[in-house]
Amino acid sequence: MHSHTLMYAKTLDEKDRLSSYREEFYLPADKIYMDGNSLGLLSKRAEKTLMQLLDSWRTLGIDGWTEGAHPWFYMAEQLGERMASLVGGGKTEVIATGSTTSNLHQLAVTFYRPSGKRTKILADELNFPSDIYALKSQIRLHGLDSESELIRVTSDDGLTLCEERIIEAMTEEVALIVLPAVLYRSGQVLDMEMLAKAANEKGIPIGFDLCHSIGSIPHELHDWGADFAFWCTYKHLNGGPGSVGGLYVHEQHFGKEAGLAGWFGSDKSKQFDMDHTMTAAADAGAYQIGTPHILSAAPLIGSLEMFEEIGIEKIRLKSLELTKFMMGCIEEELQDFSFGIGNPKDASRGGHILLQHEEAARICQALKAEGAVPDFRAPDGIRLAPVALYNSFEDVWQTVQILKRIMADETYKQFKNERGVVA
Template sequence: MTFENNLAFAQSLDRQDPLYHLRDEFLFPKQHGTPFIYLCGNSLGLQPKTARSYVDQQMTNWENQAVEGWFEGNSPWMYYHKELKELMANIVGATPAEVCPMNTLTVNLHLLMVSFYRPTAQRFKIIMEAGAFPSDQYAVESQVRFHGYDPKDAIIEVAPREGENTLRTEDILAEIAGNGDQLALVLFGGINYFTGQWFDMPAITRAGHNAGAIVGFDLAHAAGNVPLELHNWGIDFACWCSYKYQNAGPGGISGIFVHEKHFSDTTINRFAGWWGYNEQLRFKMEKGFTAEAGADGWQVSCTQVIPMALYHASLKLFEKAGFIAPLREKSKQLTAYLQFLITEVNQVLGFEQYKIITPAAESARGAQLSIIAQFNAKEIFNSLVANNILGDWREPNVIRLSPVPLYNSFEDVFTTASRLLTISKELITPKH
């Protein structure tokens, strides 16, 4: 598509957008009575208008049923997670048996590493991306120490080449192959939170398996953002949060994926709890853990009903949209249009004030552009916020803008770039 830098063109794209009406399903924050143009869904998604009614239904169940709500009412809590599993499966490309909503992201990462990071004297190393989200770094470091290894010896971080901002797939694959005989686990983010790079997950998975390692992913920035085929790609395990692109509220419930090829492996360790016990035998209260079938067997604590209700509300909107495929098509256009407009801003300014470090290739990014502001970065970000453009700031000079196809429009993107240009002219005295 040939883009145009004018409001009429952006509005024409919105008129042609079959998903445009979905923005009316969300509540936008306001400043001085005016809604923000919200481009921060990579950090916290907007609230679905239906979220309150989903929570209210469970509050009513609690009010009317009390403890009987576990087994009575229109959605008994004992089985409520099953209502979400089929919807979740469509988000990440899995079977319903392979996914389960539970806990929070880093808790689930630890629980899954208990099962799938099983170091031996020969194989004890973990490969991950340099600059992974700090929580992942801390989790991996602590797991390595728990097993008696020094992170300096056991963790291999793959970094971009000098002068580059993102990783080359060939470098990742070469690092995996080069450490194959000592490699226990390959653990990457699906999309890097800082740069917005979407890693070649199928290629990484194949390389890890060819090296004899287990392969897992943190999908915090990928689930609900880009098309995933966890089952078909043969990924061993994954986990994700639901509060970014999946709009399930601050600190929303996490999800896990465990490939069905591991279901019958009785040698896998896990930290067990009552809710992961065989559902048909759970209330016998017997000693000796017998896991429930599938990913549900990794549950520890009982169902988190209210967080699941919030997640349920958003998942139903994904279902209404047709799940990921149509959203992805719009997302590619939205992000490409933003990229085009940022380039236009630089051309008007006469120099590269804004350097996009997210990959230019659509296949290597989702709904996010990470932009280095050469001059006056924080002042420009603050001015965007003051002008009702709410993105995300990352030190020392990166502005992340995330046009989400569920609720952002082409006019949102155009207006953002237009205000950015105005602000830039006001705040920048070029020093080049």
């Protein structure tokens, strides 16, 4: 059977052991959703637990902190325990708290202690801007120059990074390393084990941004020796817009004073003593700052059930099959239209495809108008994320057919080649 036909896509869907989970989600009517790497879809389970938490506020008032099916006072720790397997951390090494950037600030101010020769932060030129903004501001807080003290490892192709080059940059001047696990544009998965081992050998603390990797690929952060990590939960974890983030701290650092202290970082048995001398939690909970965002964490209670039922390894396997099928369809159907595939074609790719085209912005608008929801990344990137939990192989085939029609009929020319306010 030809491998890039609608019939073959249907055959793959019939064999797909995860296909039943598609029914768990609210799929946009008459649309093919390929933007789960920016915002995952709402599931019925996430909706249910959100409503349960809302009801606990309605019926219990302040007693919701300690009563009900999901007492609010312990939610951050319980969700952290449940996310631990997704990052390869111990149950006490993970906490649900804050946002991506607030967690990065907390971890950077805790682990970045410039002294003597060691004053620089090592990052990369392809990282998401928010991480770079945060790291620059941390350098400035120490009275240092953010341009000269932030090292950004360069890329030869503007898409991928070379791990050996990153390791070469781990010099005696580096005080902290912060890198993405999966690059947000190209989807390249960095060899975190190699990088963590090198950093450990050189005595430099290293942390990873897991925003595009958690829920998409397996991790073994504890065994790899990563010092810390941070992430959002609204992409592959389907926690909803602005859902609470998460962080991991290796147990070897338990007892290390958090750079930014706050009441909810207390030992829970001591928190309400109201003592002005803080007794910090003995685990990752110590790195919380503010009161847990209960209603923004509630959808995760339901969403994480599916990851626990399936296991991240099976999710990863289907994800690789979906993206492989998509690349095959693209190469066969779009060869006449000057598209490039910017993501790694081997297993070092994450959960999305990067299509490149000089008319990318208007092509994305045309795709949306035709019922396929992509994601534009300047200057020339079309990100397409077939998500294992709710996208089918037929979705992939149909998306490529829509792209082919847009290009053949030149309907994309009806749109301006510029991004929207939110891209």
